[in-house]
Amino acid sequence: MKALLSTAAGGPETLELLDIADPVAGPGQLLIAVKACAINYPDVLIIEDKYQFKPARPFAPGAEVSGTVAAVGEGVDGWAVGDRVVATTGHGGMVELVAVDAVKCYKLPEGRDFVEASALLLTYATTIHALLDRGRLKAGETLLVLGAAGGVGLAAVELGKAFGARVVAAVSSEEKAEACRKAGADEVILYGRAPFDKDQSKELAEKFKAAVGPNGADVIYDPVGGDYAEPALRSIAWEGRYLVVGFPAGIPKLALNLTLLKSCDVCGVFWGAWAARDPKANRARVAQLFDLWGEGKIKPVVSETFSFARGGDAIAKMGARGAIGKLVVKIAD
Numbered sequence: 001m002k003a004l005l006s007t008a009a010g011g012p013e014t015l016e017l018l019d020i021a022d023p024v025a026g027p028g029q030l031l032i033a034v035k036a037c038a039i040n041y042p043d044v045l046i047i048e049d050k051y052q053f054k055p056a057r058p059f060a061p062g063a064e065v066s067g068t069v070a071a072v073g074e075g076v077d078g079w080a081v082g083d084r085v086v087a088t089t090g091h092g093g094m095v096e097l098v099a100v101d102a103v104k105c106y107k108l109p110e111g112r113d114f115v116e117a118s119a120l121l122l123t124y125a126t127t128i129h130a131l132l133d134r135g136r137l138k139a140g141e142t143l144l145v146l147g148a149a150g151g152v153g154l155a156a157v158e159l160g161k162a163f164g165a166r167v168v169a170a171v172s173s174e175e176k177a178e179a180c181r182k183a184g185a186d187e188v189i190l191y192g193r194a195p196f197d198k199d200q201s202k203e204l205a206e207k208f209k210a211a212v213g214p215n216g217a218d219v220i221y222d223p224v225g226g227d228y229a230e231p232a233l234r235s236i237a238w239e240g241r242y243l244v245v246g247f248p249a250g251i252p253k254l255a256l257n258l259t260l261l262k263s264c265d266v267c268g269v270f271w272g273a274w275a276a277r278d279p280k281a282n283r284a285r286v287a288q289l290f291d292l293w294g295e296g297k298i299k300p301v302v303s304e305t306f307s308f309a310r311g312g313d314a315i316a317k318m319g320a321r322g323a324i325g326k327l328v329v330k331i332a333d
Contacts, residue, residue: 030105243267
């Protein structure tokens with residue numbers, strides 16, 4: 001089979017499309033003939049050896065795929081060859097065939113597009129876990145979403161609205177603002193590019209405060225980090241919940257006196273670890289996502305698709321933070 005492989009640490013230009021041996025479905029696994037592989041920011045980091053997990057080389061990036069079942073491993077029930085499937089892989093998804101633990105696989109309903117399906121799990125499952133399990137978001141509360149035009153950002157906008165929140169989306173351009181409005185955001189604000197000096201940080205905090213209103217943001221969803229974090233935290237409500245989702249702008253240092261003054265929580269969100277520790281609860285959340293998808297309340301935004309040979313270009317665009325929604329590599333028709 002063909003695989004887009006990282007053979008040495010570096011940027012997308014180091015990836016090589018090579019022929020390797022076909023994998024087999026081991027005990028407890030499904031072998032998936034991959035149709036599409038969605039790109040996420042960890043794919044940028046993992047090939048540079050900057051992610052928290054460093055797989056042995058050579059390896060393929062790509063953490064979520066859609067396709068059909070090509071083989072069923074020993075001990076796996078409820079699956080048959082030809083079944084439509086979406087799955088999380090951690091890495092290894094940018095290949096023609098991939099063996100995945102069955103516990104990480106979910107049946108894809110008939111009529112659902114493989115490209116759109118590949119873009120569902122990581123962003124929406126992370127976000128539903130963040131908003132409901134970690135953020136305890138309730139109808140009528142105010143949700144502030146940073147980086148709101150990215151994959152997880154748009155998922156947060158859509159899910160926030162589905163759960164009855166007032167959603168304020170924060171983005172860096174008018175093009176991204178329009179994407180958030182289409183996703184249902186009640187209000188959109190534009191911020192500049194970090195780094196910020198002290199005055200710029202204060203100005204951004206005031207912009208956040210004005211947008212969320214006098215009572216503050218009950219939940220703040222932050223997949224950005226960096227210099228955006230403290231200004232956002234300054235806009236939080238009394239007993240608000242600040243959700244730490246990611247750090248493409250850098251790992252921030254928060255002034256902990258702010259958490260005391262607002263009696264607020266700073267909550268880490270690590271969906272993958274939670275799903276492994278509580279697979280039953282995770283499956284219930286994914287089932288909830290499929291229901292919302294079927295009802296039209298959420299719809300993964302895929303702004304661009306790439307051929308298999310151009311998979312590195314998709315990672316490069318994600319690394320430049322130029323993507324709106326998700327980018328997807330089409331492995332097969």
